[in-house]
Amino acid sequence: MINMTRKRFVAGAKCPKCHAQDSIVLFKENGIETVECVECDYREQQTEAKVSQKAKSEVIGLFKPD
Secondary structure, eight states: OOOOOOOEEOTTOBOTTTOOBTOEEEEEETTEEEEEESSSSOEEEEOHHHHHHHHHHTOSOOOOOO
């Protein structure tokens, strides 16, 4: 069976490492939310608890794809 991970680009997002715009993709890897840049080796992972904590203080809305 082929494991296909659905990756979604984050419109207008800028990579914190290389500063390329519209290069950030968001996906879940083993149940952990992951963002990575398609232009460089930047990658960040955060658990659901960390996402929820950020949503309470820094984020206006939280998009949860199916």
